Amino acid sequence: MQSHVISLTFYDKFGDLYMNSLVSRKRRSRWVISLISLQAAVNILMLLNVPVARQVASFLFFTFVPGFLILKLLKLDRFDRVETILFSVGLSIAFLMFTGLLLNEFGVLLGLLQPLSLVPLLITLNCFVFVCIFIAYLRGTDIKSLCNESFKLSPSILFFVIPSILSIIGVIWANTFGNNFILLFMLVFISLLFVLTVLSGKLVSPKSYSFAIFMIAMALLFHTSLISNYVISFGSDVPLEYFASKTTENNAFWSSTNPYVGDVGYGKIFSMLSVTILPTIYSLLLNIELTWIFKLIFPLIFCFVPLGLYQLWKSYIGEKYAFISAFFFMAYATFYTEMLGLNRQIVAELFFVLLLLVILKNRIKPLNKMIFYVIFSFGLVTSHYGVSEIFLFLISLVFVLLVLAKRPGRHITLSMILFFAVIMFAWYVYTSNSAIFESFLEFGDYVYSQLSDFFNPASRGEMVLRGLGLEAPPTIWNAISRAFAYCTEFLIVIGFLGLVTKRVKAVGRNYFTFCLISVVLLVLLIAIPGLANTMNMTRFYHILLFFLAPLCVLGTGVLVGLALKRRRELLVSVLLLIVLVPYFLFQTGFVYEIVKTSNWSIPLSKYRMDILWLSRLGYIPETDVFGARWLSENANTKFTRVYADLYSKNRVITIYSMIYRGDVGRLSNTTRFASNGTIFVGCMNSIGGKIVDQGRLINTSLLTNFSEMSIIYSSGACEIYRNMP
Numbered sequence: 005m006q007s008h009v010i011s012l013t014f015y016d017k018f019g020d021l022y023m024n025s026l027v028s029r030k031r032r033s034r035w036v037i038s039l040i041s042l043q044a045a046v047n048i049l050m051l052l053n054v055p056v057a058r059q060v061a062s063f064l065f066f067t068f069v070p071g072f073l074i075l076k077l078l079k080l081d082r083f084d085r086v087e088t089i090l091f092s093v094g095l096s097i098a099f100l101m102f103t104g105l106l107l108n109e110f111g112v113l114l115g116l117l118q119p120l121s122l123v124p125l126l127i128t129l130n131c132f133v134f135v136c137i138f139i140a141y142l143r144g145t146d147i148k149s150l151c152n153e154s155f156k157l158s159p160s161i162l163f164f165v166i167p168s169i170l171s172i173i174g175v176i177w178a179n180t181f182g183n184n185f186i187l188l189f190m191l192v193f194i195s196l197l198f199v200l201t202v203l204s205g206k207l208v209s210p211k212s213y214s215f216a217i218f219m220i221a222m223a224l225l226f227h228t229s230l231i232s233n234y235v236i237s238f239g240s241d242v243p244l245e246y247f248a249s250k251t252t253e254n255n256a257f258w259s260s261t262n263p264y265v266g267d268v269g270y271g272k273i274f275s276m277l278s279v280t281i282l283p284t285i286y287s288l289l290l291n292i293e294l295t296w297i298f299k300l301i302f303p304l305i306f307c308f309v310p311l312g313l314y315q316l317w318k319s320y321i322g323e324k325y326a327f328i329s330a331f332f333f334m335a336y337a338t339f340y341t342e343m344l345g346l347n348r349q350i351v352a353e354l355f356f357v358l359l360l361l362v363i364l365k366n367r368i369k370p371l372n373k374m375i376f377y378v379i380f381s382f383g384l385v386t387s388h389y390g391v392s393e394i395f396l397f398l399i400s401l402v403f404v405l406l407v408l409a410k411r412p413g414r415h416i417t418l419s420m421i422l423f424f425a426v427i428m429f430a431w432y433v434y435t436s437n438s439a440i441f442e443s444f445l446e447f448g449d450y451v452y453s454q455l456s457d458f459f460n461p462a463s464r465g466e467m468v469l470r471g472l473g474l475e476a477p478p479t480i481w482n483a484i485s486r487a488f489a490y491c492t493e494f495l496i497v498i499g500f501l502g503l504v505t506k507r508v509k510a511v512g513r514n515y516f517t518f519c520l521i522s523v524v525l526l527v528l529l530i531a532i533p534g535l536a537n538t539m540n541m542t543r544f545y546h547i548l549l550f551f552l553a554p555l556c557v558l559g560t561g562v563l564v565g566l567a568l569k570r571r572r573e574l575l576v577s578v579l580l581l582i583v584l585v586p587y588f589l590f591q592t593g594f595v596y597e598i599v600k601t602s603n604w605s606i607p608l609s610k611y612r613m614d615i616l617w618l619s620r621l622g623y624i625p626e627t628d629v630f631g632a633r634w635l636s637e638n639a640n641t642k643f644t645r646v647y648a649d650l651y652s653k654n655r656v657i658t659i660y661s662m663i664y665r666g667d668v669g670r671l672s673n674t675t676r677f678a679s680n681g682t683i684f685v686g687c688m689n690s691i692g693g694k695i696v697d698q699g700r701l702i703n704t705s706l707l708t709n710f711s712e713m714s715i716i717y718s719s720g721a722c723e724i725y726r727n728m729p
Contacts, residue, residue: 036141039069043133050126053291062289063301066129071095073136077143078375082367086214090312091376094358097282097305097351098383103128104281105386108258118256120281122288161212167194167223175230175607182611184597187227191594194220195585198331202324202577210323214311217330221310224340224592225303231607234629235295235659237622240345242298243658244270245279249294250662252280253287262436267666271436278351278387298347306343306350310334312357316364317554320511328580329553332492335588338546341604345622349543352388355380356395357550363399363415364514370414377420385428389440390539392428394547397525399424402517415514481601485590491583496552499559507565508558515551522551556580615692624656625687631722632660632684638717639682644726647671648684650696657684672697673706683713683725691721 046065049058071092075083083091104120107128111119119125167190174186201208201216208216228236235242248270252258258280262271273279283297290301310330318326333339343350362368362376385392403416432440477483500523502508503516511519529536529544536544557580564575589595593605603609606623615625635657639646647669648657657663669675671683672695685704689695695702717724 033141036137039137040134042069043130047126047130050289050291059290059292063286063304066100066289067096067305068092069096070099070129070133070136071097073133073140074099076140077136078372080368080372086311086315087361090308090315090358090361093305093308094354094380094383097354098379099132100129100285101277101282101383101386103132104258104285105277108281112257120252120258120284120288121256125285125288161208161215163197164208164212164216164219167197168219168226171223171227172230175227178231178607178610179233184608184611187607188594188597190223190227191589191592194223195588198588199581199585202328202581210327213318213323213327214314217314217327217334218307218311220331221307221334221339222304224334225306225344227607228340229299229303229344231610232623233295234624234626235298236345236606236624237655238342238345239620239622240342241269241273242345242347243655244273244665245347246294246298246659247662247664248274248276248280249283249287249297253284253294254662256284258284260435264664264666268442270665272389272440273348275432275436275440276348276387276389278348282351283347302347302350303344305354309350309353309357310339312354312361313550313553316357316360320515321554321557324577325554325557328557328577328584331588332556332584333549333553335584335591336546336549337591337604338542340592342540342542343546346388346543348388349391352384352391353547355384355387356391356547359384359395360518360550364512378423381424382427385424385431389432390543391547392424394525396421396424396428398518398521401521401524402514405517405520406513411513479601481590481596481599484586485595488583488587488590492556492587495556495559495563495583497559498562499555499557500552502558502562503555507562511554519551519555522548526552615688616694619651619688619692619696622655624659625721627719627721628652628656628686629660630719631686631717631724632656634717635682635684635724636661636663639724641667643680645669645678645681646684647675647677647681649686649689650698651688652684652686656686670697671695671707673702677727679727681727682716683727685723685725687721690723 042065046061049061052058068089069092071094072088074095075088075091080091104125107119107124111124116124170186170190170193174184174190177186178184197216198220201213235246237243251263251274258277259274262274264270283294283301286297286301287294290297292300310333313333314326314330317329320326321329359377359380362373362380365373368376384395399416400421403418403421406416432438477486499508500519503511503519526545526548529541557576560576560579560583561572564572564579568575586595593603593608596603597605597608600612603613604621606613606618606621610618610623613621618625632652635646641663646657646661646663646667649671653665653668653670657668658665669678669681671685671689677683689704693704695704695707713725713727715723716726
């Protein structure tokens, strides 16, 4: 009888295991079929070129699915939903860059003269996805939902969708009718939602903060990027980025050598996969022009940066304060202006945030952590050289300080630092004729040459002086705006002192060390002449906010703690709102537009800006675009010399004529034109009456040579002349 019972028990257990295995296998089979069906649907939409559906489906599939499959193959199921999305996006983008690179290098060996074309690219990507699905099935990986936790979205969080809708509708309305009312209302609406979210925990639950941050980021970025149908530089390098991307797309091949030897600036950009191979792949898969890759896709990628920072910060300062810190990060104007002209830095910052999550997160197994570190490190190195330098500087000094304090940890090791340094210098030395490495040396020489002006405040640059309050504001409104900005800087300083004196709740040894190094770097940027000019102080400060933004919130807590012992959280929230809401409205240009004073915000004030001010901000008139395209189609640059002023040469001609800037002669009152020279006269030259030449403005009336030339193109604003021999 006893043996019979044991036998029945054995068979019951065996039966349960068998049934569980059968159910698991059926579930995995359903998910395999679902993923393969999704892959097939995306490919059909691409082959049939169904408008809108192809763009949306292809972007979502290739930006999430490859990385999600990699996570599943590594069996990383301990991430929450936001972390899973972040790592899936980062791994997918890295995968697209590396796949394009491998296809580019080995495709030529296999006889593909144009490896970066749609057919070989699509075959390669589909094979990878299919193989990952097959391996995951064989390994018994349950490819289920993004995470195990239930997904409940409060109806009130849907209010955060409204700013994104208002942003897109407002931009269309402003472009069509020259009316900015919807955009102004959008900024007020974001401010009100921020206030209500901070003061009322019932309006938006902490689980919805991540969604709110993503939506606010999208609204702010789109309200700037979509204000024109054409590329806006914001004084940054997007014209060269576009030129490098278009060259790669036209050739369907990326060359690791600098095609324009001696032009270090172009060589640096051409070395970056983030603005050569990546936009080419997206353009092919989505079948949209590169202009819209830069205006739509890269801003969407950038939305994940504040989301990743929130995910990093909340483990140290809590969800609510992390949400406030993310809002402060996004409120800084560089986030939705200058950064939109630096697409390679957008991709680099995503990898930067993911590396910080990998380094500081404790729940990742050592082997998986190293895999992530290798992938994201290579992604960062091939995306932006300046951000890579900053990351190497930070992790090196953090490691040194922890060793000196005799408290080294496993988060940052010497092998990690050496690995990053080796791949960084190897990539920068062996691509584009060492253009990036040469620029490092040039920057070093420049900073060294500026040391003689150590006691001259002007040598620090205009933005440093403005940040220190040493530059007089032009109007009372600028003075008020700077007052709120100085308040945020003051709170950051108080927050840092609170960490040092341990008045603030501990944020962890590693994160505190990162904050310390960030403050040291900020001091060096202020103290060393010329150092801030190597990448622009606004960009440096934007990156340092990765660590300093939470200090603004913590500093407020320190001040309140000195005065009160009770109800601290409410007063901290109120004080932060008093500072950050006006700071946001000034940074976006809302206040300047309301009072009708000088404003830099193109979305809000384009209708009242003259052509000179728009040109300074990098706005390209449509008439200049048409003229540049006509020039590219009708002027054979092999037999004629093109002349243009500095703005036209470096922007519209570089982007829309696709003429290398070194082949364009300078247009000035001292230029001797070639006998068959072609002169491009843009809107700023003809209507604005000014020509930019080597940093100075010249009146077009001083150009006396035009009387001997013939007009070969005219749109009323843009004109093209030919100097007949």
